[in-house]
Amino acid sequence: MLDLAPRDPAAENSVELITxxxxxxxxxxxxxxxxxxxxxxxxxxxxxxxxxxxxVINLRGAVLPIVDLAxxxxxxxxxxxxxxxxxxxxxxxxxVGLLVxxxxxxxTVPRNQLRPxxxxxxxxxxxxxxxxxxxxxxxxxxxALDEVLPALSEPTP
Amino acid sequence: xxxxxxxxIRAQFFQECVDLLADLETGLDALEQGDPDxxxxxxxxxxxxxxxxxxxxxxMGELVQFAHDMENVLDALRGGQIPAGPSTLKPxxxxxxVLSDLIAAERDGQPLDLASVAAATxxxxxxxxPESDALPEPSDDDLDGLTFAPVxxxxxxxxxxxARTWRLxxxxxxxxxxxxNDPLLLLSELGxxxxxxxxxxxxxxxxxxxxxPEESYLGWTLELHTAAPEAxxxxxxxxxxxxCDLEIxxxxxxxxxxxxxxxxxxxxxxxxxxxxxxxxxxxxxIAQPPSIRxxxxxxxxxxxxxxxxxxxxxxxxxxxxxxxxxxxxGATSALDDLRRLTRDLQESVMAIRAQPVRSLLQRMSRxxxxxxxxxxxxxxxxxxxxxxEVDRAVIERLTDPLTHMIRNAIDHGxxxxxxRAAAGKPSEGSIxxxxxxxxxxxxxxxxxxxxxIDRERVxxxxxxxxxxxxxxxxxxxxIDNLIFEPGFSTTEHASDLSGRGVGMDVxxxxxxxxxxxxxxxxxxxxxxxxxxxxxxTLAVMDGMLxxxxxxxxxxxxxxxxxxxxxxxxxVRQLGxxxxxxxxxxxxxxxxxxxxxxxYGGRPVCPAGPTDGVALLVEDDxxxxxxxxxxxxxxxxxxxxxxxxxxxxxxxxxAAATILGDGRVALIVDVNAIIGGxxxxxxxxxRQAAHA
Numbered sequence: 001m002l003d004l005a006p007r008d009p010a011a012e013n014s015v016e017l018i019t020x021x022x023x024x025x026x027x028x029x030x031x032x033x034x035x036x037x038x039x040x041x042x043x044x045x046x047x048x049x050x051x052x053x054x055x056v057i058n059l060r061g062a063v064l065p066i067v068d069l070a071x072x073x074x075x076x077x078x079x080x081x082x083x084x085x086x087x088x089x090x091x092x093x094x095x096v097g098l099l100v101x102x103x104x105x106x107x108t109v110p111r112n113q114l115r116p117x118x119x120x121x122x123x124x125x126x127x128x129x130x131x132x133x134x135x136x137x138x139x140x141x142x143x144a145l146d147e148v149l150p151a152l153s154e155p156t157p
Numbered sequence: 158x159x160x161x162x163x164x165x166i167r168a169q170f171f172q173e174c175v176d177l178l179a180d181l182e183t184g185l186d187a188l189e190q191g192d193p194d195x196x197x198x199x200x201x202x203x204x205x206x207x208x209x210x211x212x213x214x215x216x217m218g219e220l221v222q223f224a225h226d227m228e229n230v231l232d233a234l235r236g237g238q239i240p241a242g243p244s245t246l247k248p249x250x251x252x253x254x255v256l257s258d259l260i261a262a263e264r265d266g267q268p269l270d271l272a273s274v275a276a277a278t279x280x281x282x283x284x285x286x287p288e289s290d291a292l293p294e295p296s297d298d299d300l301d302g303l304t305f306a307p308v309x310x311x312x313x314x315x316x317x318x319x320a321r322t323w324r325l326x327x328x329x330x331x332x333x334x335x336x337x338n339d340p341l342l343l344l345s346e347l348g349x350x351x352x353x354x355x356x357x358x359x360x361x362x363x364x365x366x367x368x369x370p371e372e373s374y375l376g377w378t379l380e381l382h383t384a385a386p387e388a389x390x391x392x393x394x395x396x397x398x399x400x401c402d403l404e405i406x407x408x409x410x411x412x413x414x415x416x417x418x419x420x421x422x423x424x425x426x427x428x429x430x431x432x433x434x435x436x437x438x439x440x441x442x443i444a445q446p447p448s449i450r451x452x453x454x455x456x457x458x459x460x461x462x463x464x465x466x467x468x469x470x471x472x473x474x475x476x477x478x479x480x481x482x483x484x485x486x487g488a489t490s491a492l493d494d495l496r497r498l499t500r501d502l503q504e505s506v507m508a509i510r511a512q513p514v515r516s517l518l519q520r521m522s523r524x525x526x527x528x529x530x531x532x533x534x535x536x537x538x539x540x541x542x543x544x545x546e547v548d549r550a551v552i553e554r555l556t557d558p559l560t561h562m563i564r565n566a567i568d569h570g571x572x573x574x575x576x577r578a579a580a581g582k583p584s585e586g587s588i589x590x591x592x593x594x595x596x597x598x599x600x601x602x603x604x605x606x607x608x609x610i611d612r613e614r615v616x617x618x619x620x621x622x623x624x625x626x627x628x629x630x631x632x633x634x635x636i637d638n639l640i641f642e643p644g645f646s647t648t649e650h651a652s653d654l655s656g657r658g659v660g661m662d663v664x665x666x667x668x669x670x671x672x673x674x675x676x677x678x679x680x681x682x683x684x685x686x687x688x689x690x691x692x693x694t695l696a697v698m699d700g701m702l703x704x705x706x707x708x709x710x711x712x713x714x715x716x717x718x719x720x721x722x723x724x725x726x727x728v729r730q731l732g733x734x735x736x737x738x739x740x741x742x743x744x745x746x747x748x749x750x751x752x753x754x755x756y757g758g759r760p761v762c763p764a765g766p767t768d769g770v771a772l773l774v775e776d777d778x779x780x781x782x783x784x785x786x787x788x789x790x791x792x793x794x795x796x797x798x799x800x801x802x803x804x805x806x807x808x809x810x811a812a813a814t815i816l817g818d819g820r821v822a823l824i825v826d827v828n829a830i831i832g833g834x835x836x837x838x839x840x841x842x843r844q845a846a847h848a
Binding site: 041042043044045046047048049053055056057058060061062063064065094095096149 | 461462464465468708709754755798799800802803804807808809810813815819820821822823
């Protein structure tokens with residue numbers, strides 16, 4: 001497990017993050033956006049959707065899209081099994097499920113330890129990764145949820 | 158209060174105005190029909206009064222003034238000074254329309270038709286003008302039945318100089334404080350009328366541990382010595398009427414027995430004390446059970462949860478039935494009970510979203526008054542079944558089609574008064590609207606007694622516009638229904654449905670978009686009857702569950718004409734990638750549904766196409782195609798779920814639904830698939846042109 005970053009007494013100077021694994025890489029998102037974490041259930045594919053959108057699932061009566069973060073990060077697409085995990089997050093007023101390999105930890109990170117991401121020179125990643133921080137001997141990347149699901153409002157061309 | 162604090166109160170006021178306007182109009186309509194119940198006029202009066210009171214809080218001067226003018230007329234009507242005939246009620250109904258415009262203007266900042274306000278104000282003034290000089294401020298005591306001649310009556314106005322003592326009991330409800338009223342201001346205003354003694358009544362005050370700080374427990378007993386008439390005293394409490402128990406009584410002048418009077422006051426239960434004026438609690442003429450306002454989102458959440466429950470229950474039943482010995486264990490019968498309960502629960506929850514169509518029909522009576530004024534025709538609207546309940550979303554989206562149907566009936570159906578007289582009909586035309594539940598759908602019929610559809614003319618126009626050929630043989634009904642054909646109407650503006658002169662094809666399209674059907678029957682010289690049937694709710698629809706391209710899909714039943722098992726001879730390929738199929742001799746394009754949705758479905762095979770099933774579907778314009786699917790699974794009711802709520806709209810998919818096993822199935826958008834085929838065809842043409 002990871003070393004916990006030292007807790008900052010002034011809560012506004014730190015941020016709570018959920019870290020998870022996609023392939024062998026580690027990423028994190030703001031924990032306040034997370035609605036719930038659940039196991040993978042097969043999604044209904046959607047016509048004419050980008051490859052990272054696996055389809056839609058039913059979450060207690062709401063139909064929400066599932067984004068395969070591996071495909072979104074330009075890694076080989078996930079081949080999901082029952083052991084894969086869906087992190088349901090709020091993106092604005094929308095609920096979206098993020099398909100990841102495993103959830104690792106919740107940790108509080110002082111804001112001053114977050115380093116802005118450099119220009120990544122990658123069409124898939126630019127804007128998606130906003131910051132990086134070092135936890136122990138690893139570097140964890142913070143994802144901008146707004147960028148996870150591209151072209152939300154535009155209909156399929 | 159800051160504007161931000163005021164905003165929600167303002168919003169609430171406008172929300173209440175909707176109900177109050179409905180009460181007002183229902184009551185006036187009832188009075189016009191000769192309703193003798195005195196409570197009807199009281200309800201109407203209270204509605205106007207409450208609007209005035211609310212408007213005053215927000216400083217909406219014009220609205221206050223107009224409501225006040227209406228109130229004056231209503232007061233005179235209530236007192237019997239003016240008769241309750243059409244000469245009074247027509248202007249009052251028109252004034253109710255203007256009042257509703259004024260409210261809308263305040264709410265949305267819309268520009269106002271000042272001329273109509275001025276006209277309505279003048280009409281109201283004309284109603285009270287002859288009497289208002291002759292009669293003093295009407296009091297409630299003994300004026301009933303008086304004609305306008307001032308007859309000396311023993312009233313409380315027998316001498317302005319003669320002061321008397323009044324005993325008042327005031328007990329505010331918590332609502333009074335919530336509406337930012339302050340009893341102290343009322344009392345000091347009362348003190349301005351004469352010497353006032355105030356006694357606090359704390360009998361209702363509970364022990365401290367039972368005290369709810371937001372509740373109102375205190376009341377006052379007041380003694381006022383004044384020469385002012387009762388009306389002036391009442392005016393002090395004008396804006397808190399309905400939010401407090403108020404009792405105003407004269408003390409007997411000879412013996413100002415204050416001790417005896419005040420002694421029994423605190424012990425008397427205040428609620429039971431008779432009030433001289435009609436009780437201000439809202440008790441409309443139509444007996445309505447008490448109701449509450451609920452945020453629509455909460456109801457929708459409840460609907461979602463119940464449909465989840467139904468799915469969960471089905472999954473449980475499936476697992477239990479798979480257990481060994483399940484049928485003897487009692488679990489099956491317990492599950493049956495559970496299923497019945499969940500079904501009842503689902504129906505009850507859907508019923509929460511249902512509303513009576515009365516508000517919709519009221520809008521129609523207003524529309525008729527407007528169109529009457531424009532066309533110079535006189536039309537009486539009668540309605541039936543206004544208590545029929547329909548999903549609120551259906552009601553909202555019905556307004557435009559119904560508006561147009563009624564406009565159309567007056568414009569084209571009802572003849573001019575002269576023509577009616579020549580035909581031996583009463584000069585006033587009639588439109589009858591019936592709303593009823595029939596076979597799980599709501600049916601609305603609009604019948605007029607006008608000239609009916611001129612079949613020769615319709616036939617000629619249809620030939621002229623190329624909708625039919627001159628040699629086509631059509632039955633009467635087929636000719637009548639040509640008016641719904643796109644291209645029949647001469648006007649092109651399809652967007653503004655409520656505007657004038659929009660084709661009936663737009664009406665049909667919007668009705669079909671709601672999953673409904675519309676048809677017309679007509680008898681020359683006797684009138685036409687439009688019938689429209691709709692699902693009770695937009696949240697549920699009938700669908701055909703099919704599999705195509707390896708997926709479960711739902712085809713809306715409203716779009717489905719028939720399903721056919723293709724035979725080898727019926728299908729043939731034309732050129733590259735276009736396949737047609739003959740259904741009852743008529744060739745229609747055959748589209749593979751899986752392929753159309755890019756599910757990687759097999760291309761339609763021209764050689765051995767007998768596998769699968771062809772569904773003949775029709776879009777809103779009546780264009781037909783056959784959709785090839787792998788198999789038909791089931792026909793069922795499905796709950797419609799939005800894809801846009803969490804994702805985005807998608808071409809070819811209208812919405813989603815949740816199947817019994819909890820998985821999501823997509824609902825096919827037949828219009829988009831038929832239209833998309835056309836668009837793709839164009840793309841092909843364009844690509845070919847660029848190559």
